[in-house]
Amino acid sequence: xxxxxxxxxxxxxxxxxxxxxxxxxxxxxxxxxxxxxxxxxxxxxxxxxxxxxxxxxxxxxxxxxxxxxxxxxxxxxxxxxxxxxxxxxxxxxxxxxxxxxxxxxxxxxxxxxxxxxxxxxxxxxxxxxxxxxxxxxxxxxxxxxxxxxxxxxxxxxxxxxxxxxxxxxxxxxxxxxxxxxxxxxxxxxxxxxxxxxxxxxxxxxxxxxxxxxxxxxxxxxxxxxxxxxxxxxxxxxxxxxxxxxxxxxxxxxxxxxxxxxxxx
Numbered sequence: 695x696x697x698x699x700x701x702x703x704x705x706x707x708x709x710x711x712x713x714x715x716x717x718x719x720x721x722x723x724x725x726x727x728x729x730x731x732x733x734x735x736x737x738x739x740x741x742x743x744x745x746x747x748x749x750x751x752x753x754x755x756x757x758x759x760x761x762x763x764x765x766x767x768x769x770x771x772x773x774x775x776x777x778x779x780x781x782x783x784x785x786x787x788x789x790x791x792x793x794x795x796x797x798x799x800x801x802x803x804x805x806x807x808x809x810x811x812x813x814x815x816x817x818x819x820x821x822x823x824x825x826x827x828x829x830x831x832x833x834x835x836x837x838x839x840x841x842x843x844x845x846x847x848x849x850x851x852x853x854x855x856x857x858x859x860x861x862x863x864x865x866x867x868x869x870x871x872x873x874x875x876x877x878x879x880x881x882x883x884x885x886x887x888x889x890x891x892x893x894x895x896x897x898x899x900x901x902x903x904x905x906x907x908x909x910x911x912x913x914x915x916x917x918x919x920x921x922x923x924x925x926x927x928x929x930x931x932x933x934x935x936x937x938x939x940x941x942x943x944x945x946x947x948x949x950x951x952x953x954x955x956x957x958x
Contacts, residue, residue, distance in 0.1 A: 812865075817835060817860075820857075828853050828856065835864070835883070850901050863883060872889065
């Protein structure tokens, strides 16, 4: 079989034809460039005009008006008058700035007055009730077992002040209560009641001594009760061990009756 020799001219013409064909394919396959529309070009000037308008509006706004301008902005609506921004308020703000010195405990506590608008009918007593009923009502509300201490409070500071401290305890409990000094736990109702009386400036030192000074008999009885609880706690595991050993010693496995089981 004979092959035809291809001349150099024919090779160059073939390669040029291939290049033209590939260039046409590339032009057809490449996406045409997207020309920006007329509206997109005009948006740049639109933003510039908007910025200039806002700048002029801010510069021409009057800060001092004869009448306060009320602009409704929802939760961020404010109206500050010049009379409220007095120089004396700056001095009062300086007094309340935080300092390195810790405030006293009396300054950190809530105000020592109860809400007089709340009815206290659920106690069943008032300022004119007899002391015995007031003691029971306070102990029932506080869920306090130490009625003797509540009795000393009522006898020393009177029915009215005792109920006022109880009402204040109820208000504090509604707002979250009080924590202990170390912040590890929340005080009980009785703990809040006794704490308010201890830290109150309305109760004199002599009254506090009469209220919170524990009698020697009561102190001795509490000490004896603590010792008895410790003895019982220590003797409990020994008693259980002794009982288990006695049970094993008393059981005679030889005399146990055998079950009637018959295997065929």
